[in-house]
Amino acid sequence: MNKLKNLTVLVVDDHPFTSDAYINLISKEKDENSFKFVKETNCETAFNSIQFMLKKGKKLDMALLDINLPPYEKGRILSGSDLAVLIREKFPKCKIIMLTMHTEPLLLNKVIKTINPEGFISKNDIDFTTFPNIFFKIKNGENYFSPTINKSIQALVGKTLNWDEYDTQIILLLEKGIQTKDIPNYIDISLSSVEKRKASIKRQLAEQKITDNELITLCKKLKLI
Template sequence: MNKIKIILADDHQMILDGLSEVLRKHQDLELIGQFPNGKEVIEFVKSNKVDVAIMDINMPELDGISCAKLLKQDFPEIKIIMLTMYAQKSFIDEIIKLGIEGCLLKNNSGKELHDAILRVQSGKYYYDKIKDFTDPTEEIASYKLGEREIEIIKLLAEGLGTNEIATKLYISTHTVSTHRKNILHKTGVNNTTQLVQFAYENHLI
């Protein structure tokens, strides 16, 4: 039996470990590479046969979308499945335009990932969860983020600390900390890194 050759790309080792465990349970799949960014993916596919690339959207050096564009340009035979943490319809629209074959939310089950791989490898698309993706304006509204909170998210994404944000916005550090705590609660993320990814995927930055 010819196994489907898979590569994974995500800058979080925990995600890579979890996905690797899922893939190794299926005898029809062969995991041949794991990478922390899109740059290493491009280098690998230049000298290795890959059937399906599974990638996170947000990675350092070369993000998932930019990597996918290069793969579609130079290695169109490779099928691509994008992984994202947040449901957003505009993101789906963008990757469909690029010809990317599939997309899954990171909280989907291992069975869904296996189904997606088989589907795209057969020449079809896997967007069965498209109904779960919302319009970005509805998404932002659903979190009830205020203008000041969105402003603080943007500054956090720029790498500014609490003191710097307080100085820039002419507010106290206590107020900044309170806003940050409220923002994390509303968006359901655990830290600034996840918040930046949320902002990126929702076109706030």
């Protein structure tokens, strides 16, 4: 019989009832893992929990973070987004799911550019049935942006992103495993142009350095390819 794999999940929401609902819905689903939940309600206690895990050499597998949280000004952690940036730095393998009621494209885009979460969910898009399905998809390696998030981001991307058919072809070729240096063999464009376009795309979509594979994943999330 396979031994259960223990996964630690940090859940941070300033409404305890909401956190309890997430935890109960996840716990009710049969899975090959057992879950240890760490529940916090603000940035300060969440920050302290993260520091405790680091001090004890513990791992953090997944994080469910509301964007709007009571801030921890002393630690300069003012939102769930700031917590996510800290988690990305300290637990790079942790899968981050951001949850929000916000629909403002610029705010949502900022979260994507700074964090590139595995999941980004509008609370208006989930219910007791859909949430656990989405959670386990992300846990098993899929990426998921909910419809409201995608709609808001697509509206912004259409207005601001400098994107054309060459960019689409470059990303699709990278997805197929074609190396950057070989892309000019497939489309009528020079290597220097390919490199400039790829760098421009990365700069527009992410504030941190990302690999080609991360770029492909992000383009898929944003439905650019």
